[in-house]
Amino acid sequence: MSADIVPDLSVELNGVTLKNPVIAASGTYGFGEELLPFHHPSVLGGFSTKGITLYPRQGNRGIRLHETRAGMMNSIGLQNPGAEVFVRDIAPRIRGLTGCLIANVGGSDIDDYVQAVAMIAAADVDMIELNISCPNVKCGGMAFGMRAEDAASVVRAVRPVCPKPLMVKLSPNAHDLVAVALACQEAGADSLSLVNTFNALAIDVHARKAVFDNVTAGLSGPAILPIALRMTRDVARAVRVPVIGMGGIETGEDAAAFIMAGATAVQVGTAGLVRPDALPRIVEELAAFMAREGIANLGQIRGIV
Amino acid sequence: MSADIVPDLSVELNGVTLKNPVIAASGTYGFGEELLPFHHPSVLGGFSTKGITLYPRQGNRGIRLHETRAGMMNSIGLQNPGAEVFVRDIAPRIRGLTGCLIANVGGSDIDDYVQAVAMIAAADVDMIELNISCPNVKCGGMAFGMRAEDAASVVRAVRPVCPKPLMVKLSPNAHDLVAVALACQEAGADSLSLVNTFNALAIDVHARKAVFDNVTAGLSGPAILPIALRMTRDVARAVRVPVIGMGGIETGEDAAAFIMAGATAVQVGTAGLVRPDALPRIVEELAAFMAREGIANLGQIRGIV
Amino acid sequence: MTTDLHVVIRNQHVAPGILRLTVDGGAAQPVQPGQFHMLKTEAPEPLLPRPLSIHDVEGDLLSFLYEVKGAGTRAIAELVPGHRIRVTGPLGRGFDVQDLRGRILLVAGGIGIAPFRYLARALVAAGRDRLTLAAGFRGLPYGIEDFAGVVDDIRIATEDGSAGIQGRVPVLYRPQDFDVVVACGPVPMMRAVQQGCREAGTRAIVSMEARMACGIGACLGCTTQTTTGMRRVCADGPVFPADEVIFDER
Amino acid sequence: MTTDLHVVIRNQHVAPGILRLTVDGGAAQPVQPGQFHMLKTEAPEPLLPRPLSIHDVEGDLLSFLYEVKGAGTRAIAELVPGHRIRVTGPLGRGFDVQDLRGRILLVAGGIGIAPFRYLARALVAAGRDRLTLAAGFRGLPYGIEDFAGVVDDIRIATEDGSAGIQGRVPVLYRPQDFDVVVACGPVPMMRAVQQGCREAGTRAIVSMEARMACGIGACLGCTTQTTTGMRRVCADGPVFPADEVIFDER
Ligand SMILES: Cc1cc2nc3c(=O)[nH]c(=O)nc-3n(C[C@H](O)[C@H](O)[C@H](O)COP(=O)(O)OP(=O)(O)OC[C@H]3O[C@@H](n4cnc5c(N)ncnc54)[C@H](O)[C@@H]3O)c2cc1C
Ligand SMILES: Cc1cc2nc3c(=O)[nH]c(=O)nc-3n(C[C@H](O)[C@H](O)[C@H](O)COP(=O)(O)OP(=O)(O)OC[C@H]3O[C@@H](n4cnc5c(N)ncnc54)[C@H](O)[C@@H]3O)c2cc1C
Ligand SMILES: Cc1cc2nc3c(=O)[nH]c(=O)nc-3n(C[C@H](O)[C@H](O)[C@H](O)COP(=O)(O)O)c2cc1C
Ligand SMILES: Cc1cc2nc3c(=O)[nH]c(=O)nc-3n(C[C@H](O)[C@H](O)[C@H](O)COP(=O)(O)O)c2cc1C
Numbered sequence A, B: 001m002s003a004d005i006v007p008d009l010s011v012e013l014n015g016v017t018l019k020n021p022v023i024a025a026s027g028t029y030g031f032g033e034e035l036l037p038f039h040h041p042s043v044l045g046g047f048s049t050k051g052i053t054l055y056p057r058q059g060n061r062g063i064r065l066h067e068t069r070a071g072m073m074n075s076i077g078l079q080n081p082g083a084e085v086f087v088r089d090i091a092p093r094i095r096g097l098t099g100c101l102i103a104n105v106g107g108s109d110i111d112d113y114v115q116a117v118a119m120i121a122a123a124d125v126d127m128i129e130l131n132i133s134c135p136n137v138k139c140g141g142m143a144f145g146m147r148a149e150d151a152a153s154v155v156r157a158v159r160p161v162c163p164k165p166l167m168v169k170l171s172p173n174a175h176d177l178v179a180v181a182l183a184c185q186e187a188g189a190d191s192l193s194l195v196n197t198f199n200a201l202a203i204d205v206h207a208r209k210a211v212f213d214n215v216t217a218g219l220s221g222p223a224i225l226p227i228a229l230r231m232t233r234d235v236a237r238a239v240r241v242p243v244i245g246m247g248g249i250e251t252g253e254d255a256a257a258f259i260m261a262g263a264t265a266v267q268v269g270t271a272g273l274v275r276p277d278a279l280p281r282i283v284e285e286l287a288a289f290m291a292r293e294g295i296a297n298l299g300q301i302r303g304i305v
Numbered sequence C, D: 001m002t003t004d005l006h007v008v009i010r011n012q013h014v015a016p017g018i019l020r021l022t023v024d025g026g027a028a029q030p031v032q033p034g035q036f037h038m039l040k041t042e043a044p045e046p047l048l049p050r051p052l053s054i055h056d057v058e059g060d061l062l063s064f065l066y067e068v069k070g071a072g073t074r075a076i077a078e079l080v081p082g083h084r085i086r087v088t089g090p091l092g093r094g095f096d097v098q099d100l101r102g103r104i105l106l107v108a109g110g111i112g113i114a115p116f117r118y119l120a121r122a123l124v125a126a127g128r129d130r131l132t133l134a135a136g137f138r139g140l141p142y143g144i145e146d147f148a149g150v151v152d153d154i155r156i157a158t159e160d161g162s163a164g165i166q167g168r169v170p171v172l173y174r175p176q177d178f179d180v181v182v183a184c185g186p187v188p189m190m191r192a193v194q195q196g197c198r199e200a201g202t203r204a205i206v207s208m209e210a211r212m213a214c215g216i217g218a219c220l221g222c223t224t225q226t227t228t229g230m231r232r233v234c235a236d237g238p239v240f241p242a243d244e245v246i247f248d249e250r
C-alpha cells in the first residue's frame, strides 16, 4: 500500500466517461437544480432525473413518506411534468449541470414507454434509465419488472427508438432477478441498474389501516443494503453489460462494497435526502478509501468478491 | 373504547391453543432452556426449536454473525445434535417448558426431510415446522423454498409421515412467494410461517472479501420488518391455512401489525437476542395495546388491513 | 442555505413536552419569518431529519420552539449544551412581511405558535402596529410570554378552560375585523380559518405541515393539493395563500 | 443472571481509547472472575449488545475496562454519569479460582488485561501468593496500576518499547517456571501460549473472544472449534482449557 497514491475514480459507462462512480438516484435528486445551494451536481459522476412519463402525472394523494428502522418508504407515484415539458423546458435548462445526464423514464404500458423514450432520447440527455420497477403506479408499472418475458418485451419495444445508451432499472421484487437481468440484456439493454425500492407495508396500528393509500409502498435506505448488495453481485456475475448498483449506500466504503460486488458505478438515493451533502461526501470518502488502501483505480477492486 | 377491557390473547392454531400469539423463532431461542434464568418459556405462546436435521451437524466455520443497520446476518449452518439425540434426550427434557413445542426441521434432500420428520413427529412435540428456506446449507436447503414445485414436493413427501400439525416455513427469497405458499397448502401444509431470513451479502472492504465464508448469509431484524409485513399480508390473503408472521418484530405494536396483516400468530427472533426479556415484553405490550384500544380478542383485528 | 453541525447553546422546557432549542451560528445568513430548518441529531436513528420552523433569530443565535411528539423530537430533546446537531436551511418560502399590511391577525393552534414570534418581531420592525394574536391550546398555554411588548392584543383559548376563554381559536375573533389572517396549526383549524375568511372576504395565509424527507424540493414527498396542482410544502411553501390550498377531506 | 438498566456512576478514560465504566447494582448477584456481561445503550443502533468482561466488583459497583473499537464501544464511551445502560449477566463460565494453584501466571495482551484485576483479587483472597502478571501492549501500557499491591511480579512488554521490555509477551516468561498459565488477548498471542505451554508441559487456560448476539447460548453464533466439537464461547466458555481449543489457522 502506498500512502501517497492519487486514485483515479473515473469510470467508463457505455461510452460516457463519468468523473467518479457516484450517480444521484432517480426521484431523490429532483432535476439537479434543487441541490445547487449545497453543491454543484457536476461534482458527481452524474444524476438520474425524477421518473418522467409520457403525460404529466400528479402522483399519489395522501401520505407519501414513512420512516422505518434504518429506512424509509415512499409512494410518490411518479409525479412529473411529462415528457414534452421535460424535453422542451427542463432538459435544456439542466443539461449543463452534469457530465452524465440520465433521464429516468416510467410508464404504464408498452406504448407509453415507447413514445416517452422516443421523445426523451431525442433530447440532449446522455442516457435513458428505463424504470420497469416502480411499485407505486397502480396501472402496472411494476408488472414489467417482475417476470423476464415482460421485462424483455418492454426493453425490446423501446430499443429501436432509443439511440442513446439504455440502462434498465431492475426491481428487487422480481420473481427471478437474474433471469430478468439476462432477458433485459438479450433484449438490448446497454446497462442494468438495481435495486429499485422493495415492495413493503407499513400499518398504523392505532388507525388499524395501512399508512399509505395504495397499501404498499417502496422501501429504501440503509436497511436494504445487505440484500441489494447480494442482488448486485448475483446480477453482475450473470451479465456482460455494466451494472449500476444501489440500495442504502451512505458512505464511500459502502460504495466500494458495491464495486467489489461487481458494479461499474453506484447510485445513491435516500442518503442524499438525509443530508444534502451526502453524495459529494461519498465521492470524497471513496477517494480517501482508495488512497488509504492503495487502490489506483476502480478496476482493481471491481467484482473481486 | 373501554379502558377496563381485559383482552383475550389466546389463539387457536391447528387444534393447539396458544395462551398468546407470541412464539419464539427457530434458531434464536435454543431449546428454551437457555432463557430460563430470564423468564419461563411458558409465558409465551410457544417456541420453535433450533433447526434439527436427520444427522448431527457442526454448522459453519468462520464468522457466523455480522451486524448491519437495524439488522443482523447469520450463517450458523444448522448446527444441531441430530434427530436421534433430539428425540431421545432433548424433547423429553424440554417438553414441560411450553404449551406449544414446535420442532423446526431442516434438511438437504427429500429423504433426509422425510426420515427426520418421521422420527421427530413421533416424539412428544406439538407441531413440526418444516424449514424449506434456510439459506445457509450449501447442499440446497434453500432450493426447496425457491420454487413452488420444489416446495410442494418436499411437503408432499413428509406429509404422510407427519401425524402432527405441519407448519411450513417459507423463504422471502422465493421467486413467487404466493405461488410457493399455495403449493405448500395444496401439498398438505396445515399452516405457513414466514419469513425466514433474506439472502444477503456483507463485504469487508478492507480485506476485500465477503465477511462470511459462504459469501452470503441470512438477514433478520427490524430492517426487514416492512418487507416481511407485506409478504405476510400477501400470503395470508391468498391461503386458507393459518399464517404465522415474523421478521423484525420488536414491540407489541409490531406484533399487532402482523396480526392486522392477517397472521394468526407471530414469531420473534432477533429481538430476543438483543435482550432476553424481549418476548415476554412483547406479550405484555400487545395486551396493553389491546386494552388501550378496546380490542377484546385478536379475531377483531386479524386481517383487517 | 447550508447544512452544518451547530453547537447547542440551550435546550430547555418552556412547558411540559415543549422545549426551546437554541443553536449557534444561525445568523450567518438572512432568514425570513416562516422559513424552517431540517434538524437531525448525530445518531443514526431516526434516519430522516425533522422540519422545525424558525422561532427566533437573535444575533448569532437561532432558536426553535418544539413539541416532543415521537422519536425525532425526543432525540432533539435529549441534547444538552455543547452537543451538536445538523441544521440544514433556511428552507422554504416564508411570510412576505412587506405584503402583510393593515389589521393583521396571527392565528396559532398549539405548537403552531412557533413561527409567530419571529414574524411578529419582523412585522413590528416593519412598522405594522395593528397586530393581534389568537392562540388556542388543549391545556395550559405556552410561548405566549414571547409576545409581551411585541403584540398588544393577545387572545387565548384553551379547550380545557385552564386559561383564557374555553373553546377553540375561532371563538377568539371575527375574520371581518381584520385585513389579513395568518394561520399556523392543525389542519382542522386551518380549514376553519380558510372557510371563515372566505366567507368574510378576508385575505388569509396559511403555513402548512407535511411529512418531509429532503426538505429542499427534491423528493416530492411533502406535497399538498392546491388549486394549481400538487405542490411541495418544503419548497413551494410552507406558506401558501389559504385559498390555494385544497384540504384533504379525510 | 439479570437484564436491567443500570445507572452509570463513572465512565472515564484511563488511557487514550481505553475507558473504565462503573455502573451501580453489580453486586446483587455473585460474579465469578472471567464472566462477562452484555452491554447495550438505550439507542436503537447498534442493534446488538456487546460483551465486556467483568473488570471488578466493589461493593455495589460493577466495572468494565474497555477499548473503543467500533460503533458499539463508541456508544458506551459517550455515556455520562446518570445515563443508563442495559447490562445482562453475569454470563458464561469464568475462571475456577479453586482450581488455580501453585505458581500462577496471568498473560494479558492489550485489553485482554480487563478480566485479570478481579481474578487476581479473587486469587489473593483465596490465599494464592505466587502470582505473576505478564502484560503486552502495542504502545503505552494501561490498567497496570490496578495490580499494585495485588500482584508482586509485574512484567511489561511493549511493541514500541515505550515501557518495559521491547517485544511481545512471550519474551516475558518461560512456561516451565509456572504451574498454570492463564491467557486473555488476541488469537495469535493465545495460540503462542497454547503452543509454549504444550511444549513445556504447563497447564494453560484461555479466555476466548467471538462475535456474539445473545450471549446466553441460544443462537450458536459465537462458537469456536474445540477438540469436543463446536462450542459456544458465551455459554461453554469464554474460559476453556487451552488444549481443547483449535485455533483457526487463517
Ligand atoms: C415546515 C414545518 C415546520 C414545522 N415547525 C415545527 C415547529 O416549529 N415546532 C414543532 O414542534 N413542530 C414543527 N413541525 C412539525 C414537526 O416537524 C413534527 O412534529 C416532527 O417531524 C415529528 O417528528 P417525531 O419524530 O417527533 O414524531 P413522529 O410522529 O414519530 O414522526 C413520524 C414521522 O411523521 C412525520 N411527522 C409527524 N408529525 C408531523 C407533522 N405534524 N408535520 C410534519 N411531519 C410530521 C415525521 O417527520 C416523521 O417522518 C413542523 C413541520 C413542518 C412541515
Ligand atoms: C467474552 C468477551 C469478553 C470481552 N471483554 C472485553 C473487555 O473486557 N474489554 C474490551 O474492550 N473488549 C472486550 N471484548 C471484546 C469486545 O466485545 C469487542 O471489542 C466489541 O464487541 C467491539 O464492538 P464495537 O462495536 O466497538 O466494534 P466493531 O468492530 O464495530 O464491532 C463489529 C462487530 O464485531 C464484533 N466484534 C468486534 N471485535 C470483537 C471482539 N474482539 N470480540 C468479540 N466481538 C467482536 C462486535 O460485537 C460487533 O458485532 C470481549 C469479548 C468477548 C467475547
Ligand atoms: C422519494 C423517492 C422517490 C423515488 N422515485 C423514483 C423514480 O421516480 N424512478 C426510479 O426509477 N426510482 C425512484 N426511486 C428509487 C431510487 O432511485 C432508488 O432505486 C432506491 O431508493 C434505492 O436506493 P437508496 O436506498 O439509495 O435510496 C425513488 C426513491 C425514493 C426514496
Ligand atoms: C441466529 C439465527 C439462527 C436461525 N436459525 C434458524 C433455524 O435453525 N431454522 C429456521 O427455520 N430459522 C432460523 N432462523 C430464522 C428465524 O427463525 C427467523 O425466521 C428470522 O430471523 C426472522 O425473524 P426476526 O427478524 O424476528 O429474527 C435463524 C435466525 C437467526 C437470527
Ligand code: FES
Pocket (backbone or CB within 6 Å): C211, C212, C213, C214, C215, C216, C217, C218, C219, C220, C221, C222, C223, C232, C233, C234, C235
Ligand atoms: S420534503 Fe422532499 S420535496 Fe419536500
Ligand code: FES
Pocket (backbone or CB within 6 Å): D211, D212, D213, D214, D215, D216, D217, D218, D219, D220, D221, D222, D223, D232, D233, D234, D235
Ligand atoms: S452469542 Fe448466542 S450462543 Fe453465544
